[in-house]
Amino acid sequence: VANADLVIVGAGLFGLTIAQQVVEHNPTARVHIIDVRNHIGGNAYSYFDEQTGAEIHKYGAHLFHTSSKRVWDYVNRFTTFTNYVHRVYTTHNGEVFPLPINLGTINQFFHAAYTPAQAKALIEQQAGEYADVDPQNLNDQGIKLIGKPLYEAFIKNYTAKQWQTDPEQLPATIIRRLPVRFTYNNRYFKDTWEGLPIDGYTAWFQRMIDNPRIEVSLGVDFFDTSQPLNKAALVGKVPIVYTGPIDRYFGYSEGELKWRTVDFKEVRYAEDDHFGCPVMNYADADVPYTRAIEFKHFNPERADKQSHDNTVVWYEYSRFAGRDDDPYYPVNTDADKATYNKYKNLESAEPQVVFGGRLGQYAYFDMWATIDSALTAYEEQVAPLLKESLNA
Template sequence: MAVDYPDLVVVGAGLFGLTVAQQAAELAGARVEVIDVRDHIGGNAYSYVDEETGAEIHKYGAHLFHTSSPRVWEYVNRFTGFTDYVHRVWATHDGEVYPLPTNLGTINQFFRAHMTPAEARALIAEQAGELAGQDPKNLNDKGISLIGRPLYEAFIKEYTAKQWQTDPAELPASIINRLPVRFNYDNRYFQDTWEGLPVDGYTAWMERMVADERIHVSLGVDFFDASQPYNKDALRAAGVPVVYTGPVDRYFDYALGDLKWRTVDFREVRYDEGDHFGCPVMNFSDADVPYTRAIEFKNFNPERRESQNPDRTVVWEEYSRFAERGDEPYYPVNTDADKELYA
């Protein structure tokens, strides 16, 4: 029996894949089949409400929407409204909590000073000049040359070692190009024109994107499983256009080898209190804390306090490591060898 193939198959029901599907249906009148091996839409931005606490859990780590593109902002607002959430991050170092990215407040607190912007700028320039005239041999050198040794060693060095499971002295300098330092008290994490979180969650937003009779979504479908109707070989043989949004090395069956990725493991902790950190994201800069950061999801949505449990909260601790096959590939390592392999 012949398969009635659609005009387009999109592999991956994340934000990019769903945007392709929505636009193909709307602008070209295409019949689109969206498939995903997971049991939900939304890709890594998928979220759900935790029944005990009322917190909206971002299953694959914190996702914050921000853009400076009027076109993008107009488009996404067709499918969701946004809260007035502004992302701010705090870091615990040596028993104190500091604002990030590094700004005048961070600098004055760290150095126990009350410097003006000009004084702080001069100090950081002096400290960053420690390695002036030298080509950075590794990430350590690069970090010092960007923000000076004291701030680098306090907030970057050990945090980076946890992220990469490697001493920064053994990491290439090319991993970082810049480290933001603001010589004012602006501790907003993003500097984009528009920012916020979808008012009723990421999943509801993305469900509305595909609420079109020309779009069909099939979950639990493995593109690489030859026994399933929308598989790579069958679609290629039938000449069906495919937009693939997964890891590119997997698409080619690792024929040239594996690209390097980092992944994240989460440990869930529940507390008998309404608010544990007082903020959504707390970084832990020091090596004696094994995780890089903790996310307290309730604090992303203070406008929902009335529907949240005032006596319980949930926190996810993040542990970064190199990914192996079968892991969720979160971040490309993007070494020179990876770039060459990708090309």
């Protein structure tokens, strides 16, 4: 059927990593990747904006970070990384504060000069007023973790906008901890390594699959029976790695898994710099967007190639996804978890299909975790399946 030893559905980081591993470890194996989109890279795809030279992350800001030596060594085979260090600011009540909540945020918010010990004592005292409260919802939980003033300023309305839901109606389990730092360190990630791919995400991804035994077909939907590489034609005849939505694969037989999505509104400003930083959150309820991304700031090392008369900003609006929207973050209620487990049970009836990636596993994975799980899935599932079929 397929002119390949393995068909991969989805050219995101999971599918690309599997493809790369297959041709590396199997000297004759051929791989065919299909993707319904018109580009590789899945949600980590980016492109260069003609007017400003900024690298736009089409599906939302993507910052690479990891503490996994295995993953860091692997990705460095295909790209080097800039020394970008991620930092985020937030606007609350007409003032800009640093995030994550740290000693700088606290002292600015309380107009104080607390030492780390004094700030810690204050937060403990404010949180302590709710020590006996058994949190019934996210609102109670937030107050219990960091006290009412900081929770209400920086967490409450931002979370409400993210979920389009009053935090009093959200389960307490959404936030287990709200880290507060008692130093002025506002480096966002704590991982050992972070940075951005030196010549962009897409160049990195192209190098991963730069091999004549890997074929890519774009604009191809696995469920479109009018084209040759579709589910009905392939399943049971060739090993498949499927990284699309798991409920879609099974025809939604057990119900739909719920996702949140993000709408982006692009605004161009005729100025060099609009925010002075890459990410500005908006903590207040009266601003409808959750945050704004000014892409050129992700790559200050490209200043020579970027416009200084114009800049491009994307404002993000979070909402629940319908079936035709891009699924971004799993909602993951108890009902969703139960539904996912039903699909998980159906997988055993499909011995020639490996389900992977964030859509195939109904989970949020950072890029490093996607690559890590693909490296493991190659070893544990794909290699044995391929061996069996290559010998058959």
